[in-house]
Amino acid sequence: MSIENVGFTLEEATISSVHEAMKRGELTCRQLVEMYIKRIEAYDKKGPSLNSVIMINPKALEIADELDKKFKESGFTGTLHGIPVLLKDNVDTGDMPTTAGSLSLEGVVPEDDAFITKKLKEAGAVIIAKANLHEFAVWGETVSSILGQTINPYDLTRTPGGSSGGTGAGIAANFGIIGIGTDTINSVRSPSSACSLVGLRPTVGLVSRDGIVPYSMTQDTAGPIMRTVEDAARVLDVIAGYDPADPQTAWSIGHIPETYTAFLNKDGLKGKRIGVLKSAFGTKDIHQEVNEVINNSLEEMKKNGATLVPIEENIDTDKLVKEVSVHLYDLKAHLNVYLQDLGSRAEVNSLADVIASGKYHEGIEENIKFAETLDIGTPEYNERLIKRAQLRDQVMRIMAEHNLDAIVYPHQKRPVVKVGQPQAERNGVIGSVTGFPSCVVPAGFTKPTDTAPIGVPVGLEILCREWDEGRLIEIAYGFEQATHFRKAPVSVPCLEG
Template identity: 50%
Template structure:
């Protein structure tokens, strides 16, 4: 296999001695500065990979629709950059981004995986997409998701089941599994997902990636097809912590149309990339949440990977603190989350502003259409039933506030910088099975930030020749993204656990 990509389309794309596999913002920009790469060549290289591995070959099925203007946008970027000093280029100049299909992009249909939203062509970009474009990024494609972001297996009526590129018999996590599988398979350089309960961190864990759920209020949600705005947020899914930091620089910021984003303004540093310290684990106190590990035979593969990863982290100067506080992720899932109580109200408000060509105006319309994937039908019906239960809803909001204070008190009392645990207590679910034993509820129920990094792989087998990825989650205090990035980067550098999937090798 040739590690340097070569376009096969026309004479304008000549061979570039640039390794597209596992490319980062830094390596792409270095190649552009040296004249070895153009934005058009980068876009063309990813389009070739999508054609070879997403639409044929293993048919990973992660890309829901391509941006028809991506190559033209790249050409405009190249023309704009011609003759400019490299330091004048935008921070994400020419970088192709995969965006989950519940986020509006002007000129590209946004369906959230549902046929009921066909024709939903936004007049303008979502706020975070505007920021991405201002930073120089190119929207390459919209990615598959679990329909209406309401499940963890990434299957939709619009595209079907997305496959995990490390084990084609398994799901890629969800609901942002299209972004996760696509970034893992090198179909784009950066990815954007959304997270209402687990949905950024689950695909990161399942696909050997980095996924950050930001503090609520750091990133705008304007232009998002919502599930429940108390918990919904948007964040990066990338192959490296450095790229997550660069992407967070682009998307974090105040949006007057999303008032909660005003809370983050005073907490945004000049650049999150300033916190990429390879020695960042020295002296850190990391609380290991014992109750977030499983004790059954199905949990042993994850526990083995986590034990090894934590041992490596300890060798880098971190102090591991056993935290035996009896916080149960399953109990929290059952008693604190509010997205199903909010879904009808928040989704109806979104649908009400859509163009007449979109044939639904409410969640009830979607259910009545009969065009609902079986995996979400029960969830949608439950959301309608819970919409009027205000006393239960208020009680859950109170439990969320109590959980915030409990965790802050725990971390303060034990002088803990972050809490650590596996994102999922068992390996990511096989296709056709529910996504069990995920631990993302702490961040979604509190609005506090959390980041997942690759911890390692389970033992290899026939279906997973490299093993199945396992993700380590780090959970922090509100607006502690700089701390999370510092610790995650140092751990990433020590673990070196990222590997490209064999199912989508370099093109010849």
Template identity: 65%
Template sequence: MTDERCENHNGKPFVLEEATVASVHEAMLDGRLTCRQLIEGCLARIEAYDKKGPELNAVILVNPHALEEADRLDERFQTDGLTGPLHGIPVLLKDNCETFDMPTTAGSLSLEGFETHKDAYITKKLREAGAVIIAKTNLHEFAVWGETISSILGQSYNPYDHTRTPGGSSGGTGAGLAANYGIVGIGTDTINSIRSPSSACSLVGIRPTIGLVSRDGIVPYSLTQDTAGPLARTVADAAAVLDVIAGSDPKDPVTEACLGKIPTSYLDYLDDEGLRGRRIGVLRSFFGPDDDLHREVNACMEKSLQIMRDAGAELVDISEKIDSGYLVKNVSVHIHDLKTHLGQYLEGFGDAAPIHSLADVLASGKYHPGLKSNLDEAMGYDVGTPAYNERLKKRAELQKQVLAIMDEYAIDAIVYPHQQQLVCKTGGSQQERNGVIGSVTGYPAVVVPAGFSTPSDDAPIGVPVGMEILGRPFAEPQLISIAYGFEQHSHLRRPPLSTPPLA
């Protein structure tokens, strides 16, 4: 499918760019598309745009077995039809998720070539659902920060503006999905890391409730706050992935909390009128002031809020002041957990792992120099200290505060810009991201495209802006309904001009 199209005798083409799970399966069932043709089309785009053309530098490793897996799925299709809800769907997998047949580096040269010879729980679930892991994507090394720069690959770039980062830490997945390297993707999220690239790359991202998705087989950052979830170009595709990866796993005991709380299918909540009759709180303290730095994001948000009103939602301003910067610096335990939780993970592999601790990472020198201050800081922390326990106390207070606000205002969800200013330029660091409220509480949040900044020479259609929607624990069905209703009334997702269809 070198021209990214496959035609049957009726002449109706399958178009790869912006394809969805549903459109892929429809084309397969109609005989217009095979899994091999789909995978070949995605591989051609990676070849054309990742290290050439705009050089997005989003992919650490292309799955060398992808076409073999596609052929096997095509053979099974001839006798069994679609083998699962993600039959043949190419997935971009963040490279801190284990794969039995490929290395898992977490973006670090200290883990170059490291193979665990097993799949993470979510990788296994994706494969069982018929998906093909087409590539492992770049991340900010060890998922520690938000610009998606690593020693294993370097800087990934935003396909909408090559002078900017794609957000992070799951920015390789974000940039690749925006550029149509695959149909859906997986990110992990400790503070902002699914929602940041979703916001920066005009995508949908779901950070699930802690306990809905197993972290087994994912290189940990902070097991207090870590989770994994889908990135996609549509709410429906994100919901389809969540269907597959959600569930209890004995190897991650916190997932016992999801028992009895998962619907038959999250796809059942795709309601065109998902906003009608909803009462939604607007967290004004998470908006930037009306100045040049924040004006573009604020303008997109106000337009998006009006779309919500026009679609039947009642919006109420929340007067309580919550400071996202304070939460990152004084409540989040991410950096306090890193030494202990990463060390426990690495120690479990014994001699099979090239390193066994955060100290080993530092001693090896095999990490991006921009990470050193974070690693040095993490070396000075431990879990269980009085300072750590004080943060856990503040975390519990924030959980109660958010639920109290939702009860007081009688609201179904809270909305705010994911990032108060546009995603940062390469060489800079992300500022004023708001995802910490979901990460610290462990409550679910969905980011949806909320428009674009004013076009410029560097960003010919503008820089994407994302709106975040926060809900109560295990309220993913309601959030998906709200997000889908907004999507169907806004249609704000647009593909980047830097990665057009291949001739």
């Protein structure tokens, strides 16, 4: 059935546009899933060959048929009824392999679903595919031994950011509606910035990490990578909450509103005091295009009622990655717990086993071998934890002194890098080291070039206080509705029929 015949447009579809079409009887879950699979087949390994999908769910159509049957009997099964999800392949699925992008875990099917996978399914969502990631989520270019390099749909010579770049490229290319990523330093927000998407990193403890291949439980969280702020809020409603299997989520009790959609206020910028972190902007020629895009976004914020406050205090994000973040110190201890639990299902039960197997991409070798020499509880590790607490206090003091609702800055000081280059000058570490919530929203594009016909996307990052997701969503939504900067990539056009 053609998209035109059902009076429904697949490209840039939202949860509400799908549900409206279903209510009108113009769309079934099966038709929707078929359309997305058709797009994945046309563009992921063929055409621009984005290489974002590790595996399409072999039971996706069967699940869709079951949802259609239930819909006929009693209407929607949940708030995400029939909505296709691209799930980063470090999130457990009890009915499909979860590889973390590594050949060392090829074919390994976990015992059961991750907490967030269960929550999505209970809300009626369909896991349509597992998406590529930078192997074990350890860096930001989205290259893995299981699948190779994922490509940015806006510029086929560039990376899609990472580590959740398969999810980012796939959602940008309209391979699904809900994207789920994980974020230890930049990994939900980096692909969102690079692919003109909304990426929300929640407060650590709002979303359970149970069943997610860990990198650093001190900093790990999971969050939505979406085309709209509204859809990000709808997904957060489903995946947030207490899970006994992740004790950190106990801190979320009392901090979760009835619904995050209550904060979808078109005038969300009005009356807000927003700090502009000047040290997060680059000063060289390579930074100029991003600075122009972000400065234009700041003008839009002012036009829509926000008061901008320059923050002169220096926060050196590169230094935070090198000297404060504990990601590599946590990796061995935290990953080993997950790998040990796999038992006989996997050939590797520790990071040392992964290294000994040789079944990983050479690009992560230096990091994982270094991580094997590090550990939690050492004097250097504890010193980093002290610096982390100091950064939390510093950010809170800046917000208190200037009476701020949020702080903003470019997510990445320069356009996302070309394939083959290491990711550089990302600012997401502020949110991940503090554990505070932050959200990247589309801020516009660099100038068009031969390889980037509409330019390379640039993301604006908004940081709020701990548990202040409601205000974060309000500011992000107000900005999105005032600007509508999101554009679909031209490399993956509408399919006929």
